Amino acid sequence: MADDDLDRLLAAWADSHAAELIARAEADALAAAARRLKDRMEAALLGAAARRLAGASDVRREPASEPLVWVYGIVDAGVADVGVGEGVDGHPVTVHRRGGLGALVSRVPHQAFSERALSLRLEDLDAVAGLARAHDGVLEAAMSKAAVVPFRLCTIYSSLERLDAMLASETAKLTATLRRLEGAQEWGVKAFARAPGEVSADEPSPAPASGTAYLTLKRERRDAADEEREANETAVASIHARLAERAAAATLSPPHDRRLSGHDAEMLLNAAYLVPTDGTDAFRALVDRLAEDHASQGLELELTGPWPPYHFADTPQS
Numbered sequence: 001m002a003d004d005d006l007d008r009l010l011a012a013w014a015d016s017h018a019a020e021l022i023a024r025a026e027a028d029a030l031a032a033a034a035r036r037l038k039d040r041m042e043a044a045l046l047g048a049a050a051r052r053l054a055g056a057s058d059v060r061r062e063p064a065s066e067p068l069v070w071v072y073g074i075v076d077a078g079v080a081d082v083g084v085g086e087g088v089d090g091h092p093v094t095v096h097r098r099g100g101l102g103a104l105v106s107r108v109p110h111q112a113f114s115e116r117a118l119s120l121r122l123e124d125l126d127a128v129a130g131l132a133r134a135h136d137g138v139l140e141a142a143m144s145k146a147a148v149v150p151f152r153l154c155t156i157y158s159s160l161e162r163l164d165a166m167l168a169s170e171t172a173k174l175t176a177t178l179r180r181l182e183g184a185q186e187w188g189v190k191a192f193a194r195a196p197g198e199v200s201a202d203e204p205s206p207a208p209a210s211g212t213a214y215l216t217l218k219r220e221r222r223d224a225a226d227e228e229r230e231a232n233e234t235a236v237a238s239i240h241a242r243l244a245e246r247a248a249a250a251t252l253s254p255p256h257d258r259r260l261s262g263h264d265a266e267m268l269l270n271a272a273y274l275v276p277t278d279g280t281d282a283f284r285a286l287v288d289r290l291a292e293d294h295a296s297q298g299l300e301l302e303l304t305g306p307w308p309p310y311h312f313a314d315t316p317q318s
Contacts, residue, residue, distance in 0.1 A: 066110060066159065067110060068110055068113050068114070068157065068158060068159075069108075069162075069163050070091070070156050071103055071104070071105050071156070072135060072139055072142070072150070072155075073104050073139050073142065073149050073150040073151050074101055074102065074103055074148065074151070074177075075095065075102045075104065075147065075148055075178070076101070076102060077095075077097045077098075077100050077101055077102040078100075081145065082095060082104065082142040082145045082146065083141050084138050084141045084142055086134075087104075087106040087134050087138045088108065088135060089134070092106060094106075098164050098167045098168070099168070099171055100171070101167050101174055101178075103167065104138060104139075105163070108156070113156060118154060118156075122154075131154070132153055139308040143306070143308065147178050147179075147181045147183070147184075149181065150310050150313055150315070151315050155315075169316075173316075177312075177313055177314065180248075180312070181309050183276055183277050183278070184274045185274070185277055185280060185306035185309070186272055186306060186308065186309040186310070187280075187283065187303060187305035187306055188272050188303070188304040188307060189239075189272075189273065189287060189303055190255075190267055190270055190271075190304075191239060191269035191299055191300070191301055191302075192268065192300045194265050194266065194298050231297065232299065235297060235299060239269065240252070240269060242286065243271070243273055243287070243290075244273065246275065246282060246283045247273035247274055247276075248274045248275070248276055249273070249312055250271060250272070250273045251271065251312070252270065253271070253272070253311075254270065255268060256270060280306075287301055
């Protein structure tokens with residue numbers, strides 16, 4: 001049989017069995033994928049079990065009676081007195097020094113600050129507010145004496161040894177952050193504006209003479225609202241740029257809605273600025289001047305601070 005004839009026969013045979021071949025290939029592919037997925041799932045389960053066992057062994061090594069370590073922030077180890085007495089729940093605040101860093105800490109009871117106990121406390125808004133006031137109070141008192149890298153609320157280590165391990169691994173980053181925060185304060189600026197196209201309740205709305213007039217009025221109001229929003233956004237961008245020029249660093253956060261801001265007007269700007277201490281008066285004066293310049297546009301500026309510089313401190317997780 002000639003090669004051409006053989007090729008034709010094979011091609012015809014392949015055509016007649018193509019569906020069967022595809023089905024078998026699909027089955028083989030599914031089986032291979034299932035094997036790979038099974039291997040991945042087994043690895044994930046083993047890893048999770050290992051982490052759980054490691055966590056359990058940590059708990060066994062550290063009795064529940066041992067106090068935990070609440071960390072407020074970091075100062076330079078050379079700072080002799082940060083002027084802080086009591087912290088959360090009235091527990092004394094001390095400076096735990098390691099190398100060139102000093103951690104502002106309180107030793108807190110395990111029964112009140114374990115993960116389980118703390119999660120229950122955080123369901124109570126009054127309890128959260130009390131912890132937050134005490135935490136920020138320590139930071140604000142320390143800020144009056146020295147630069148501080150603030151740690152987030154509820155940063156807790158199981159022991160001073162664990163805290164030391166963190167300080168050792170993060171020394172370079174924390175030291176650089178301290179140097180960057182020296183001689184500077186965080187200030188917040190928010191800008192509010194009435195909703196675009198909002199009509200005062202005292203302004204009577206003209207009654208449209210016809211359906212066409214009604215549609216025209218609606219279109220005009222929509223266009224006016226769009227123009228007003230554009231103008232406000234342009235103004236807010238300009239305000240932020242002017243303020244950022246007077247700051248060592250600046251950052252933007254998403255605006256809060258009215259339920260969170262407690263303000264009747266819409267928040268368009270929610271910014272934080274790291275301002276050199278010797279430039280604070282000039283910064284405040286600039287905020288006042290910008291507020292006056294944009295008051296006729298319906299914009300209102302709100303200045304708050306100084307705050308612990310949370311927005312400019314990249315802190316490690318406990």
